[in-house]
Amino acid sequence: MEMTTPAPAGDLTRDPARKSVQIARFVGGMQDSLASLDRCPKPVICAVHSACIGGGVDLVCAADIRLASSDAWFSIKEVDIGLCADLGTLQRLPKLIGSESLARELVFTARKFPATEALQAGFLSAVHDDKQALMGHAVELGSQIAAHSPVAMQGSKINLNYARDHTVAQALQHQALWSSVMLQTGDIPAAIASARKRKSPPPFPPL
Amino acid sequence: MEMTTPAPAGDLTRDPARKSVQIARFVGGMQDSLASLDRCPKPVICAVHSACIGGGVDLVCAADIRLASSDAWFSIKEVDIGLCADLGTLQRLPKLIGSESLARELVFTARKFPATEALQAGFLSAVHDDKQALMGHAVELGSQIAAHSPVAMQGSKINLNYARDHTVAQALQHQALWSSVMLQTGDIPAAIASARKRKSPPPFPPL
Amino acid sequence: MEMTTPAPAGDLTRDPARKSVQIARFVGGMQDSLASLDRCPKPVICAVHSACIGGGVDLVCAADIRLASSDAWFSIKEVDIGLCADLGTLQRLPKLIGSESLARELVFTARKFPATEALQAGFLSAVHDDKQALMGHAVELGSQIAAHSPVAMQGSKINLNYARDHTVAQALQHQALWSSVMLQTGDIPAAIASARKRKSPPPFPPL
Amino acid sequence: MEMTTPAPAGDLTRDPARKSVQIARFVGGMQDSLASLDRCPKPVICAVHSACIGGGVDLVCAADIRLASSDAWFSIKEVDIGLCADLGTLQRLPKLIGSESLARELVFTARKFPATEALQAGFLSAVHDDKQALMGHAVELGSQIAAHSPVAMQGSKINLNYARDHTVAQALQHQALWSSVMLQTGDIPAAIASARKRKSPPPFPPL
Amino acid sequence: MEMTTPAPAGDLTRDPARKSVQIARFVGGMQDSLASLDRCPKPVICAVHSACIGGGVDLVCAADIRLASSDAWFSIKEVDIGLCADLGTLQRLPKLIGSESLARELVFTARKFPATEALQAGFLSAVHDDKQALMGHAVELGSQIAAHSPVAMQGSKINLNYARDHTVAQALQHQALWSSVMLQTGDIPAAIASARKRKSPPPFPPL
Amino acid sequence: MEMTTPAPAGDLTRDPARKSVQIARFVGGMQDSLASLDRCPKPVICAVHSACIGGGVDLVCAADIRLASSDAWFSIKEVDIGLCADLGTLQRLPKLIGSESLARELVFTARKFPATEALQAGFLSAVHDDKQALMGHAVELGSQIAAHSPVAMQGSKINLNYARDHTVAQALQHQALWSSVMLQTGDIPAAIASARKRKSPPPFPPL
Missing domain, CATH: 3.90.226.10 (2-enoyl-CoA Hydratase; Chain A, domain 1)
Structure with missing residues (x-):
């Protein structure tokens, strides 16, 4: 090229x-x-x-x-x-x-x-x-990075990108809307359970 | 929490x-x-x-x-x-x-x-x-920080917050409007007088 | 002042x-x-x-x-x-x-x-x-800085200023429009020719 | 007042x-x-x-x-x-x-x-x-208005407000994120069923 | 669909x-x-x-x-x-x-x-x-519409779209950059010549 | 031209x-x-x-x-x-x-x-x-228009221009800052007094 x-x-x-x-x-x-x-x-x-x-x-x-x-x-x-x-x-x-x-x-x-x-x-x-x-x-x-929940990982990147290009207030509003659905994922209880047992998290299904 | x-x-x-x-x-x-x-x-x-x-x-x-x-x-x-x-x-x-x-x-x-x-x-x-x-x-x-003029101190924070979330040109315009009233405060001559005498400023009235 | x-x-x-x-x-x-x-x-x-x-x-x-x-x-x-x-x-x-x-x-x-x-x-x-x-x-x-092509130098400053005040996507779009005309300048072949001969570039005409 | x-x-x-x-x-x-x-x-x-x-x-x-x-x-x-x-x-x-x-x-x-x-x-x-x-x-x-699904009605107002204050592209992006969760509501099949029977929709639960 | x-x-x-x-x-x-x-x-x-x-x-x-x-x-x-x-x-x-x-x-x-x-x-x-x-x-x-210069026609749509999504000042700045190259097109003298003769413009080459 | x-x-x-x-x-x-x-x-x-x-x-x-x-x-x-x-x-x-x-x-x-x-x-x-x-x-x-208070008239135009180019929330914030000083003008009591007497307002001093 x-x-x-x-x-x-x-x-x-x-x-x-x-x-x-x-x-x-x-x-x-x-x-x-x-x-x-x-x-x-x-x-x-x-x-x-x-x-x-x-x-x-x-x-x-x-x-x-x-x-x-x-x-x-x-x-x-x-x-x-x-x-x-x-x-x-x-x-x-x-x-x-x-x-x-x-x-x-x-x-x-x-x-x-x-x-x-x-x-x-x-x-x-x-x-x-x-x-x-x-x-x-x-x-x-x-x-x-790949061993973590893809919901959490991709959500973090998407919201970091969004924050880079918007005001703090706009970025918080976007984050709240994002979290409103993403906090319903089954990845969270699975990850918390692993964390409590101090074990590696299970392989998370792809997104 | x-x-x-x-x-x-x-x-x-x-x-x-x-x-x-x-x-x-x-x-x-x-x-x-x-x-x-x-x-x-x-x-x-x-x-x-x-x-x-x-x-x-x-x-x-x-x-x-x-x-x-x-x-x-x-x-x-x-x-x-x-x-x-x-x-x-x-x-x-x-x-x-x-x-x-x-x-x-x-x-x-x-x-x-x-x-x-x-x-x-x-x-x-x-x-x-x-x-x-x-x-x-x-x-x-x-x-x-508390010993300074609250007009100056709060104005600085408000304009720093504004600048973080706007373009440089928009932030300068906001600052000029802010200064247009805040520069009329009696805190400025009081602070300048103290600075000239190299003394602590007087307690400023609250905002 | x-x-x-x-x-x-x-x-x-x-x-x-x-x-x-x-x-x-x-x-x-x-x-x-x-x-x-x-x-x-x-x-x-x-x-x-x-x-x-x-x-x-x-x-x-x-x-x-x-x-x-x-x-x-x-x-x-x-x-x-x-x-x-x-x-x-x-x-x-x-x-x-x-x-x-x-x-x-x-x-x-x-x-x-x-x-x-x-x-x-x-x-x-x-x-x-x-x-x-x-x-x-x-x-x-x-x-x-002055020895370089003013097209390249001023274009860089203008686009850095633009990027500071816009989103990444908006700034890329502005840059593409800018480059669409600036890449037609004769300064580029002149600068490339000098760079190949590892010589100083010729004095570029002012902008 | x-x-x-x-x-x-x-x-x-x-x-x-x-x-x-x-x-x-x-x-x-x-x-x-x-x-x-x-x-x-x-x-x-x-x-x-x-x-x-x-x-x-x-x-x-x-x-x-x-x-x-x-x-x-x-x-x-x-x-x-x-x-x-x-x-x-x-x-x-x-x-x-x-x-x-x-x-x-x-x-x-x-x-x-x-x-x-x-x-x-x-x-x-x-x-x-x-x-x-x-x-x-x-x-x-x-x-x-009150007889309709509150998910649809409030989502429409929220996205109209958002569109008023953002670019078309930003507003479409916000709408897609909004729809990504709201389209999972049970109100949609209920409303579609009523519409097919040409009957009034059932009272929707509050939001 | x-x-x-x-x-x-x-x-x-x-x-x-x-x-x-x-x-x-x-x-x-x-x-x-x-x-x-x-x-x-x-x-x-x-x-x-x-x-x-x-x-x-x-x-x-x-x-x-x-x-x-x-x-x-x-x-x-x-x-x-x-x-x-x-x-x-x-x-x-x-x-x-x-x-x-x-x-x-x-x-x-x-x-x-x-x-x-x-x-x-x-x-x-x-x-x-x-x-x-x-x-x-x-x-x-x-x-x-198709009989007109595509440079003028597409430039008008692109700048109308841009203006819809930006402030007046930003849109004027974008327009000036756009015009800076587009005013160099040969379509303008061709269109002006036709307009003076009150004849249809020539077929313009595609963009 | x-x-x-x-x-x-x-x-x-x-x-x-x-x-x-x-x-x-x-x-x-x-x-x-x-x-x-x-x-x-x-x-x-x-x-x-x-x-x-x-x-x-x-x-x-x-x-x-x-x-x-x-x-x-x-x-x-x-x-x-x-x-x-x-x-x-x-x-x-x-x-x-x-x-x-x-x-x-x-x-x-x-x-x-x-x-x-x-x-x-x-x-x-x-x-x-x-x-x-x-x-x-x-x-x-x-x-x-010229017979009115220039503080009110110019403030209205400036805030209409600002509102055209910003979100409703940003424009309200700008308006509040503007009003915070402009409401201190002596033009308001003078204009209210005239309005009560149903007389023309006095000539207001220039801005």
Whole structure:
């Protein structure tokens, strides 16, 4: 996938307006493809090693949890070739790291953002010595999440996404409506029973 | 208060729609009760020691400033019993710590979030060696805040809340309207006079 | 500029409503003046040394990147004289540092916020030993940004500003429309050609 | 109830800022009282005869359906005594009649808005010859609404309110979540069975 | 298509939470299918004769222009069978007819809304004596629209949709960005040249 | 003023991106110029005779009250020359007439919208036989508005504008803050005293 190609050529006329409609469809389609990680109701974990540049940063910004090995580094390289980071980085990064300041510096300078700094900035949840430890953590974390009630887990992601994009009051109202049906699930008594016996919960039926 | 009880039983019929209306009222009522800390125009300080779990996290997320002793730890435990953290944690935590990444990891794993990590993440403003030092700080901080003009203090909280939930331009417009009346208060010349004499301000009349 | 003067006196009648209309115009005008840094499509860098208090904090909060010397410190002093920090600090600071907690503590206590803490909190991008190193960095950073395509640089700032004030989905839609025309610029092939030859890009025509 | 009294006197100090906090509480309380018609999940019908002025217009604007006798007339009289129609008329009227033009003319001129014109403008749903016919219609309409499933009726009002205040896409999303539980009600098969037999539905249990 | 079927049966477990996730997908999918008329950048014309009930009203509400024959009538029948009009009627109707009052009365009473009243209320753009005249008008209107520049026509629909869901200021900003590229189209000089010669415009290339 | 000129020529380079920045500034500037009617805190009355086409419709849509003579007609002519009605018509018209249906038909067909139809649709507040009667009404209406308290009149317009662009709840909150200071004006007792004596109010001091 050539993320930096401005647009599919050839079939375009030379009218800037018609070109722009085609480019908007192309960019929108790629944004939508990456946003599928964000829309997916299940938590998405991303494990990164070595260089993660341009469209790669757009991709990992759409995940829920980012892990990396210590050799990983990120670069929002787009301005170096006359582009905006237009597939999601500008839209999601400031909210991931909670700092407009750092986000803008990274975007405007295209500098290397190494794993250790990214850990400290909250962009990464953990940094591991090597790829093996990294993948081990990612799989373990995924298994741990998958063992929980999917009603609770997906409800949490959906409401976190909703809260990101609404006021606190609107998000509480949405949460109450969500809980009004989800609290009727049989997963809750099953999970409570396991918790009381300090045992692993039973496998929950899929959603 | 049993925050994890799904809903008051007994008086519910078995119709999922009717049950849901009752649960929504119940959850909404509890959300509203915790949100009273948020709506209160006076700054609210929270001092935490030892375990703060589930509904406890919902509660402290609604405060303005959080202090803790070094033995404090937090856990968004809800997914372990099949629930969402539906009383405010999902809605407020990401904005408190400015990291969607860390917030999601804490929610999805239900892991311990110890005081030292919470301090570094900006969830806590200070960590003290013991409960006595903690309470001393909380009371001192409260006294310091209470000695200021309530017009200035409450106006600051109200506008911080407003800014959290609106665009920068909308929040500036609200602030200008607020200031247009509040700058007419007699508290300002009184506070300026004290500041010039480097003396404590006079007790301000209540609001 | 006396930022703490409540309002121009003299020409005001004694009617609180009429006074308030005049104050709102005055405050709105000052907000708008500082917001010109925010609205400016070019990235704005701020270099701070020594004390930065009250209206000074409002000012630097409207910039994109903040650098400081190690003797710099900040104080949101307004509550000490009965005021709100009503020219932008309450509206922008929590989003700059990604922590409602720290922002509220700084606003309610008016305490010193030294350069080192501000660096760690993400309020500053760098702290330098002395003023000379500070100014050197600021100028170098500005030159580096200025050497890039203004289409890419200004598009990045405009879309970061848009994303700050909208939902992720709305911001992606805006970005796609923006990219639909901006990807037609000749700056992109020029920048790519330079990048391939590992040479500095040519001077881009102004926007 | 004297709706045009600016504020409770006596206990107010002479500080415009402190006065304003008290007035805002007073006005907010009255707005909230009228908004209870709007928040009430059951449809609210208003029957109006003769003069309906100032606060009366604020009141009927918060209802769902307005009926009147032919002698009824409305007047947004506030500007005549130096006031805004600040208890809901300015906020709800333009959306009720779908015309910013007519709403503004009525507000700025304080002119009489007679029942026949109000019917044509969509402000009223019906105009009756006399008070008896009016009350008969109101009671009949209320009985007809009350005979339906409260799940369907309240869900319709709640989602109409939600749609008024959100984008179409947001409102559809809210509706789908609402329907996801409400379609599980036993009221639906009961209502369908009655509809097939062309009989009145059974009395539905309360919500 | 059976629009009133609550949900696909059989494959559902008896857990209200799991059922609700499936129903939400089902309802969301149907909403999305009807919303394709709304999202379609080309104007959509709807010609209605005879009864248009329930899901039929949801459908025609998603079109841009509605025409009908004089025998047409509408009924938002959902409350009669315990349902909400949850596929778009509650979300779009009040904005189509500009009257919360009439919309609520139609929704709460499920009464017949005949073509003549619908014309007067602005729900229909024209009412014709018979089906032939109706179809003739619809085809003629469609041809007339299709003969115009698709850049102008689709841009108008997209910006009308945007304006419906945003503030006036936001919608103007979106429009300016849209126009910034669309005004570069060759369709404009071609259309102006035709207009000057008072001739039909040339066939415009597709978008 | 040539409103249909795409953009100032000559000084534009041939880069579609650079052109677009210049066009956006040009269109934005013209939008802003027309929006001054909307932003003006005083009610704006528009008197229209004969043809009102294209940019003329953009202009009158930004006024508060529209009057016309019976020979007046409107046409949103832009699509006929390949343009969008991009200076405010698409953004304001649907809210003025409360009908997405009629607005879209007028925009897509560019047909004549005569004064009588515009009166019925709520676009006009009155239609007069000739220009003299029209101007007489406009001046009389303006005098009547100007004789009222400017605090009440401007507060009404500002809050109507705010309500148009916010939810009912947000608009009520803004109104309460506004009233909290405006109810302290001396205009209210003066206006009430005049009203009691059934005399014209005294000339109010300007705002």
